[in-house]
Structure formats: structure tokens, C-alpha cells
Amino acid sequence: MDEIINNLILELRRGTLMLSVLSQLRERQYGYSLKERLAEQGMDIDQGTLYPLLRRLEKQGLLSSEWDVSEARPRRYYVLSASGQEVLAAMITEWQQLVKVMEHLLPQA
Amino acid sequence: MKETSLQNGLVERYIREVGRRLPQKQRDDVETELRSLILDALEARGDAVVDETPEEAQVAVLKELGAPEEVAGRYAAAPRYVIGPRLYDAYVRVVGIVLGAVALALVISTVINLFQTQPEGISILVTVGEFILQYISAAASALGFTTIIFVVLERTLSEEDLKDLKDETEWDPRTLPHVEDHDRIQPVGMVVNICLTILAIVLFNLFVDRLGIVFMQTEEGWRTIPMLSETALKTYLPLWNISWVMALALNIAVLQQRRWSTATRILELGVKVFTIYVLARMLAGPVPWLPFSSWAGDGMQIVESLLTQVFRWAMVFGIIGTVVEIGQSIYRMIRQR
Secondary structure, three states, X not given: OHHHHHHHHXXXXXXXXXXXXXXXXXXXXXXXXXXXXXXXXXXXXXXXXHHHHHHHHHHOOOEEEEEEOOOOOOEEEEEEOHHHHHHHHHHHHHHHHHHHHHHHHOOOO | OOOHHHOOOHHXXXXXXXXXXXXXXXXXXXXXXXXXXXXXXXXXXXXXXXXXXXXXXXXXXXXXXXXXXXXXXXXXXXXXXXXXXXXXXXXXHHHXXXXXXXXHHHHHHHXXXXXXXXXXXXXXXXXXXXXXXXXXXXXXXHHHHHHHHHHXXXXXXXXXXXXXXXXXOOOOHHHOOOOOOOOEOOHHHHHHHHHXXXXXXXXXXXXXXXXXXXXXXXXOEEEEEEOEOHHHHHHHHHHHHHXXXXXXXXXXXXXXXXXXXXXXXHHHHHHHHHHHHHHHHHHHOOOOEOOOHHHHOOOOHHHHHHHHHHHHHHHHHHHHHHHHHHHHHHHHHHHHO
């Protein structure tokens, strides 16, 4: 039973992953700083999942990235692209509607 | 932690393991980023955990990242399956068509070969065995080539290409196939079966001497020439009678029940197994007609030999078809349970 619950929780979190990441990239972030920022707000994402996800979102045109070599070590910074901002706005609207529906569907704790 | 100390350490080995699984064009970039990210994580860990050796810290960070093959898999743009869901249905359809076409081509070439070589007795079984082996080999090759083509398509077709290939007409639920009720019977067909079986029993047992070809009309009336071999009839008629009586009993029982039941299905299996036995006896035994030379001279030898081959192969295909039917019946019975 525990395994089923864990798998379902994973599925549920996986659905929110992309939205969580996009929401934190209005300002530019590099992989590790983004991971820490999400973790501080309660959204723990495996590094092995987050870093490839950033690449995929960039490939889809939702993020743009650039190398910053001015610091002690080179870092790749990601930020929302114009189409990423558009997608994020649409996703936020959809999410808010979904939350409303789920609040009606689920019994109050 | 000094970055140079990591060159031959776990981190560098890890990055190489991830990198070698990635396409060349993204390898350097991902490796550089991954190195930078791991160093960030190690630095943060150094601040947070004090009583830890550098190696322990590296192990912990790399474990958190995940096994190289898993991380590389997440970076890789190519699909991680041979044929994905978007092409799978088409793949299954094409495999069916290809295997059917291979079977058809082999059947045709085997039949042509048989007419050319005209094997007798055990040679027929050898030819059947060769046919089966050839089919397995040809089917495996065809399956392999089809799979390779689809693997390439999976990796080269874009979503746009697939959209062009898809049927854009709106799906209509009314086009759904009807649910087959395998237990429902066709009463008219069964009655016709019963009548034909009774007719066969009567004809072959009471009027066998009338079963001939009409040759000419004389002053005494129509003169008939008997076609069937008495020797063959003596061998086969008891078997045919048993088979017909079994089929008759089965059809009457099913007609009375209005549906197929487990009992009648089992009885049907018995009839089919007996049919295989009868066909095998006929395959190994004499042909059921009189030698053509007894009524047509020697001019019909080629026709007779051709007819004999056709008869033997009809028995072979009859046996194969009945075995397939038995398999289908058993499968259906198991599924219904």
C-alpha cells in the first residue's frame, strides 16, 4: 500500500514540476540556485530530474540560457523566454481553475 | 575544495559516464554544466556538513544526482524505447500484413515446387516441414526489417510529419465493430448442415453406385461410369460415417440448445480431432477415385497426377486448418472462463 501511495504522490508532484520551475524563472537562475530556491519554498526536486528538465524546457523555447563566466566557476543561467512567459500565464490560469475544482471535489480536512 | 583535486576523482568519472551516453553535440555543454552544478552542491554540503571526508561528500552528492545512465537518459532527446505509442498501432498492423504476405508468397512457391517435383508419401511431409522452417526463417527476417524501419521512423518522424499521416476525419462511434457473440448460432446454417450431412450419409451408403459422371445417353437410358474406388471406399466409408454421425449429433444438440455451451464445444473438439484422424488416413491412404486409365485410357495421366497432388495438399491444408480451429476453440474456452 505504501508503495502505491508513494508512486501516486510522485505522479502528482511530477504534474506540478514544470509549473514550479517556470514560476521561479522570471529572474535568471542557475541550476543549483534554482534547486535551493524551490527547496526553501517546500518544493524539493531531485537534481537529476531538475537539470535535464531545464534543458528540455529550453529546447521547447520556454527558457533561454547563457553562460556566465564572470564568477569563480562558469555557470549556466536560465530565464523565461517571451513564449515561456506566455505559457506560464496560461498555466497559472489553468492551475487556479484546477485548484478551485479540487477544493470542491475534496472534503475539507 | 580545489577543482583540480576532482580531475581523477569520483566526480570526473561520474561526468564522463553521463557524457559518453549523450549525443556528441550536447556532450561538452552538459558536462561543463554538470561539473559546475556538482561543485555548487559540494560547496554547499561542505558548509552544512563538517565531519565528512571529501570522498564521502562526493558520494553523497552523486548519489543524490542519480545513476549516470538514468541522468543521461533524462538529458537525451532521443526516445528511450524501440517503438513508442505513437507508432505502435501502425507497427502491429504492418507486421500482420508483412507476415501474411510472406506466408502467401511461400505457399505459392511451395505449391509450384510441388507440381514440379510431385513428391509422394513421406516426401509430402518433408515438404511441409521445409515449408514451416522456411516460413519461420522468412518471418523472422521480415519482422526484423519491419522493426528496423519503424525504429528509424520513431527517431526521424516529427510530430508534424505524424499529423500529416494521421486520418483527420472525425471519429464516429457508430463505426465501432459489433461485439462478436461466439456462442450464438445461425439456425438456418445449422439446418442446412444437418440436411447436407443426412444427404451424404444416404448417398454414400445407399446409392454409391450412382455416384459417377454421366457419360452418354443410350437407348437404355443414361449410362454412368463409376468414379469412386471401391477399395478406398471400404477403407474410408466407416470413418466418414462416424464423422458424419458425430457432426449430426453435435449440430442437433446445438440447435436444441440454441447456443453453443461448454459441453457442445468439447464435443465439437472431439469431432475435429476425429476429422484430423480421418484426413491423416486419407493423406496416407489411396485416392478415393478409380484410376483414370480404367475409363479414359492413358491420355489422362497428367490430369490424374495433378488431381492426386491437389487431393494430397487439400488433406494437408485440411489438417492444418482443423488444428488452427482447435487452437482457436480452446483459446476461446479458456478466455470465457
